Amino acid sequence: MNFSLKRALSLVVIAVFGVFSVIVFLGSGGDFKTSAQEADPAPNATPEPKFDQKAAIAALREKIKGKEKLPAGEVYKNVQNFAQMPAGRLLAVMEFGYSRSLGVDCTHCHVEGRWASEAKPQKQTAREMHKMVARINGELLPGIKAFEGREGRNRAVVNCTTCHRGQVIPATNLGK
Ligand code: HEC
Ligand code: HEC
Structure with a gap:
């Protein structure tokens, strides 16, 4: 050629x-x-799949099936405050009392799937918050003169939502 x-x-x-x-x-x-x-997704997109709270709760409900009414202390590995609470109710507290009132999902306090782990400090903070709330409701509010003698459903109470209102750090003012 x-x-x-x-x-x-x-x-x-x-x-x-x-x-x-x-x-x-x-x-x-x-x-x-x-x-x-x-x-090719945007470079700043999270590569891992998003935590699916509904699926996690469904899996836990499946795992404790038939044991919902047993004390949490017998069903789970590492409960201190809620040892006497029915195991099924503990999951409702986690979903509504804790996650929703702080405006977070389970992974704020837990490593996904390792529910008994203490790896996240927020978990221990939540235990201490629980004790603080118990003291406010058990000692401090009943100690206010005007609230003396209020019993049962009529008691003056606070809970996580009272302060957190969907935020991790409770507001100290209402803004402008
Ligand atoms: C604000 C922090 C916080 C959030 C949010 C939270 N948890 Fe928890 N979780 C805790 C604490 C604290 C304990 C231990 C309670 C105790 O000591 O009685 C716990 C315990 C548990 C346990 C028992 C584990 C074991 O074997 O000991 C399970 C299961 C659990 N949580 C599931 C969930 C799920 C599911 C969600 C999301 C819907 C969630 N948690 C959200 C703080 C949290
Ligand atoms: C009397 C008000 C009040 C109540 C009630 C309350 N908290 Fe808190 N919580 C606070 C304050 C204040 C902080 C500290 C915020 C900061 O970092 O400045 C806090 C911080 C926390 C944190 C650490 C947040 C983070 O990740 O930095 C967790 C977890 C928490 N609270 C969980 C709870 C839970 C669970 C309940 C209900 C059992 C609860 N709190 C009830 C006022 C409250």
Whole structure:
């Protein structure tokens, strides 16, 4: 093969490739950018799947099936405050009393799936918050003269929601 024939051949190859590219481009709706973005998520997107709180609660409910009424202390591994609470109710406290009132999900205090672990300091803080609340309700509020003698449902009480109201750090003012 001589030199000019080689050159002519490579020009043909380039031309064919060019036409092919145009066909592919038009075939994609002239929109290479979108398909590239779909295939390759934004660099700051979280790669791990998001924590699914509903699924986690469903899995725990399945795991304790038939033992919902037993004391939490017998069903779970590491409960201190709630040892006497029915095991099924503990999950409701976790979902509504704790997660919802602080505006977080379970992973604020737990490593997903390792519920008995103490790895997150927020878990111990929550235990101490529980004790603080017990003291406010058991000692401090009943010690207010005007509330003396209030019993049962009529008692003056606070709970996590009273202060947190959907926020990890309770507000100390109402803003402007
Ligand atoms: C604000 C912190 C906090 C949040 C949010 C929270 N938990 Fe807990 N969780 C605790 C604490 C504290 C304990 C231990 C209670 C005790 O000592 O009586 C606990 C204990 C548990 C246990 C018992 C584990 C064992 O074997 O000892 C389970 C199960 C559990 N939580 C599930 C959940 C789920 C599910 C969610 C989300 C819906 C959740 N928690 C949200 C603080 C939290
Ligand atoms: C009397 C008000 C009050 C009540 C009631 C209360 N908290 Fe708190 N909580 C606070 C304050 C104040 C902080 C500290 C906020 C900060 O860091 O400045 C806090 C912080 C926390 C934290 C640490 C937050 C973080 O991750 O930095 C957790 C967890 C928590 N509370 C859980 C609870 C739970 C669970 C209850 C109910 C058992 C509860 N709290 C009830 C006032 C309250």
